Amino acid sequence: xxxxxxxxxxxxNVVAYLVMSDDKRRAQQxxxxxxxxxxxxxxxxxxxxGVWIAMYRKRHKTKHPSFTIGIPLLVxxxxxxxxxxxx
Numbered sequence: 001x002x003x004x005x006x007x008x009x010x011x012x013n014v015v016a017y018l019v020m021s022d023d024k025r026r027a028q029q030x031x032x033x034x035x036x037x038x039x040x041x042x043x044x045x046x047x048x049x050g051v052w053i054a055m056y057r058k059r060h061k062t063k064h065p066s067f068t069i070g071i072p073l074l075v076x077x078x079x080x081x082x083x084x085x086x087x
Contacts, residue, residue, distance in 0.1 A: 005085055009046060016047030020054035020061075027060070036061075040070065046082070048074035 019042060023034040039061075043051045052071045054060065061067040 002086060005082065009082060012042065012045060012047040013050030013053075016042040016050030017054045020051050021058055024054075024058040024060040036066070039067075040074075043071055043074040043078075046078055048078045 016039075019034055020039060023039065026033050039051060048071055052075050055062055055067060055071060
């Protein structure tokens with residue numbers, strides 16, 4: 001189970017990072033965007049670290065209080081959940 005959880009952690013965070021990066025690119029090109037609900041869902045199901053890293057590396061959504069407060073809280077929640085299941 002540990003190996004599967006680690007694979008999931010890497011996979012979901014890479015996906016979350018790529019989706020957040022793609023949303024930034026789409027915003028710059030004035031194209032259809034990824035809904036914020038989708039970004040929060042990816043963060044909630046384990047990809048909060050990927051979203052958080054993309055937020056600051058790409059400078060995307062850093063002025064939205066829902067993201068600047070919500071994503072760090074989800075990083076903490078994810079850390080607690082991963083810690084619990086890896087014991």
